[in-house]
Amino acid sequence: MPSDCIPFRKTNYFSSFICDYLDEKPELKEFYHRFPKLDNFEDQILEKQQSFSKEHRKVLQKSLVAQYEGVTISTNTQENLNSLTGENTFTVTTGHQLNLFTGPLYFLYKIVSTINLSNILKERYPDYDFVPVYWMATEDHDFDEINYFNFKGKKIQWNRSDGGAVGVFDTEGLDKVFEIFSSELGAGRNAERLKTLFQEAYLKHQKLSDATRYIANELFGEYGLVIIDGDDKDLKRLFVPYVQRELEAQVSYHNVLPKAEKLAAKGYKVQVNPREINMFYLSEGLRERIIEKEGSYYVNDTDITWSKSEIIKELQDSPERFSPNVMMRPLYQEVILPNLCYIGGGGELAYWLELNDYFDSVEVPFPMLLLRNSVLMQTEKQAKKIERLTVSNVELFLKQHELINRKVRQISDIDINFNPQREHLKEQFAGMYELAEQTDNTFRNAVKAQEIKQLKGLDMLEKRLLKAQCLKLSDQVSRLTSIQNELFPNYSLQERTTNFSEMYLEYGEELIPELIKHLNPLKGEFIVLTK
Structure with a gap:
């Protein structure tokens, strides 16, 4: 696949906050620990090595082996699981929701970025081992965000009642989804492979978390990917001291809120605001916020209450019932993993950048934060049309009206640029202003008003001429809008809407290897791939 790279800022799809972070603007330095450059990983390794205990490694490895029970895994994944007990093994992690059939394309790009960074680090630091980890967001409860995927402009949706953490949802009803999806896929080798993948995942596994693990393992297992479910009693027991401090002293709130206010003061949008207690309570069909009032603790919208001593006992006895929200999940991850770097999208990194003071306060090393690879994939046929x-x-990344106007101006046999006329008009009015200086301000104001009126008239004439040329060149405009709509469905980035199945139909088994080949997570640019 030929490839091209575009600076993220030039795409106009990424916030100034993230672009400034990528540019290492000095005003953002206080919001992170180390910038994700290859040379900086040595210090990150040493810091994490000193803080991450052998006991945590043993618990982690034991829990992961249990999670993988009954799953067929590759030799590379097995070696990575075995290596986690060694003090020279570290992880590179990404996380994602349990979207139906992986959801948008960037699910793939996150994991490929994680795999490739692990390989880059191994080449640079051969005395250490690096394990790519996909963190399944099994405790999320926003079912409406994950119950569908888009396929060729159609929404393939799973309708069922929701409630509680999505990871334990049964897969009932997905046979109906399969029938719809199968009919849309049609025939052919790649279509049959997708049908089998969906069937094996969702019709032969009872829980959504198990189905998602199956898909991720099928797509990336040969590259040694390790998949973790944080909804695990033994792993959560490692997190108990941090949850207790949260319940007793609201540590995250007192550290994150000032950081968020600093971001806002610098003119950046705050991605997430912390609550006073950033924990949920889990039980069957329930995931609700824990609230503290006057020394008592409540589960929102329920009759569940505790005194302070009672909730601490509940935490000690049943740590699996306590679920971190978006503010505390990053800490949970870093407590249970020997992690060096978190790879995520712009929105994820924006809230991670609020957290480093919180990490300092609980004495957990803050990981490096790396923006995942972003990709626009186009076929050779599409590339020829563009050429x-x-x-x-x-x-291609311009707003559609801007793209049309720019190209019409370029291909029109009439000069649609009225700038020479504007300059000529301004020169004429310059003489009028000299005359006005010899009279009074009322005349000068009249001259100014007339200049503005005539310049606006030129603007209007230019717009009307441009519109007329757009109609005259309607064939070129139609082909231009058609190809942009193909590559940017719903005027959005392809990776945020299109499901991987569309690309798999086109590229088949070459899809993942080609992404592995071309995505460099440290390059820091948007990638355009053509086949």
Whole structure:
């Protein structure tokens, strides 16, 4: 696949906050620990090595082996699982919701970024081992965010009642989804492979978490990916001291809120605001916030209450019932994993960048934060259409009206740029202003008003001429909008809407290896791939 790279800022799809972070703007330095450069990983390794205990490694490895029971895994994944007890083994982690059939394409890009960074680190630091980890967000309860995927402009949706953590949802009803999806796929080798993958995942596993693990393992197992479910009693027991401090002293709130206020003061949008207690309570069909009032603790919208001593006892006896929210999940991850770097999207990194003071306060090393790879995939046929239209890859990312106006101006046999006329008009009015200086302000104001009126008239004429040329060149405009709509469905990035199954139909078994080959997570640019 030929590839091209575009700076994230030039795509106009990434916030100034993330672009400033990538540019290492000095005003953001206080919001992270180490920037994700290859040379900086040595210090990160040493810091994590000193803080991560052998006991945590043993618990982690034992829990993961139990989670993988009954799952067929590759030699590389087995070796990575075995290596986690060694003090020279570290992880690179990404996380994602349990979206139906992986959801948008960037699910793939997150994991490929994680795998490739692990390989880059192994080459640079051969005395250490690096394990790529996919953290399944099994405790999320936003079912409406994950119960569908888009396929060729259609929404394939799973309808069922929701409530509680999604990881334990049964897969009932997904046979109906399979029938719909199967009919849309059609025939062919790649289509049959997708059908089998869906069937094996969702029709032969009883829980959504198990189905998601199956898919991720099938797609990435040969690269040694380790998949972790944080909804695990033994892993959560390691987190008990931090949860207790949260319940008793609201540590995250007191450390994150000032950091969020600093971000806001610098003009950046705050991604997530902390609650006073950033924990949920889990039970069957329930995941609700824990609230403290005057020394008593409550589960929101329920009759469950505790005194302070009672909730601490509940935590000690049943740690699996306590679930971190978005503010505390990063800490939970870093407590139970020997992790060096978290790889996520722009929105994820934005809330992670609120957390480093919180990590310092509980004496847990803050990981490096790396923006995942972003990709636009186009077929060779699409690339030829783009070439014939003389559109650059950078221009493809323009808003559609901006792209149309720019190309019409370029290909029109009439000059649609009225700037020379504007300059001529301004020169004429310059003489009028000299005359006005010899009279009074009322005349000068009249001259100014007339200049503005005539310049606006030129603007209007230019717009009308441009519109007329757009109609005259409607064939070129139609082909231009058609190809952009193909690559940017619903005027959004392809990776945020399109499901991987569309690409798999086109590329088949080459899809993942080609992504592995071309995605460099440390390059820091948007990638355009063509086949």
